[in-house]
Amino acid sequence: MSNYATRRRALLWEDRASENALSDQLATLQEDIANRPLLPIVRQRGELATAAAAAVAPLDAARGTCASADTEVDATLDNYKAALSRLLVEADELRMATTWALTTEILTTEQMVEMLAAGKHLYLSVHDWCRRRKGAAGALQQLNGPSAGTADNTSAAVTRNP
Structure with a gap:
């Protein structure tokens, strides 16, 4: 087998391993978004809305709790946005490294x-x-x-x- 074919095959395997790692990281991030801490917050807001509909007096207390939940949701979403941004940067770096290897070593x-x-x-x-x-x-x-x-x-x- 020629050096060209060997390097091409090695590049393919390296890319697949890196893509699989990125896919695993993305899957973990998606699971985290679905599991915690957003799901409990959403459930809590649903319960507060139900309680607020039942009585007017607890409505003010529910609003305060919802406001703190909104802050928590915003902070959580900011964390997820930062993690997703890091994943996109890693994916771009992988594309650039692959293109560079392809153009300088194979083509x-x-x-x-x-x-x-x-x-x-x-x-x-x-x-x-x-x-x-x-x-x-x-x-x-x-x-x-x-x-x-x-x-x-x-x-x-x-x-x-x-």
């Missing part, structure tokens, strides 16, 4: 140029698609007015992902 110069040109074409196509979609969402919003919920949601989604 010929001609193949490297073709890959980079295809990557640039993909980038420009996605950028153009986002620009057209954002323009269409803006035009739809002008036609329907600012109260059209779907145009605002679409425009916001496109703005976050240019």
Whole structure:
């Protein structure tokens, strides 16, 4: 087996191992989101809402508890957001390391140029698609007015992902 094929196979196995590790981390994060501490907080808020509906006097106490629960939920979601952000950074680093290894160790110069040109074409196509979609969402919003919920949601989604 040639050195090229050996390195290609090794890169494939390294990538699979790294991808599996990232997938495991993401699965753990998703399980943590579902299990704790959000689930008990949501249950507690449901119980407080039920109690508040039963009597007006406990309503003020329930509001105070709900406010502290909201703070706890916000803090928990911030932790999950930070963990997810770290996972995305690790995934980007894996993609960059794989691309670097592919271009410097495996591909010929001609193949490297073709890959980079295809990557640039993909980038420009996605950028153009986002620009057209954002323009269409803006035009739809002008036609329907600012109260059209779907145009605002679409425009916001496109703005976050240019």
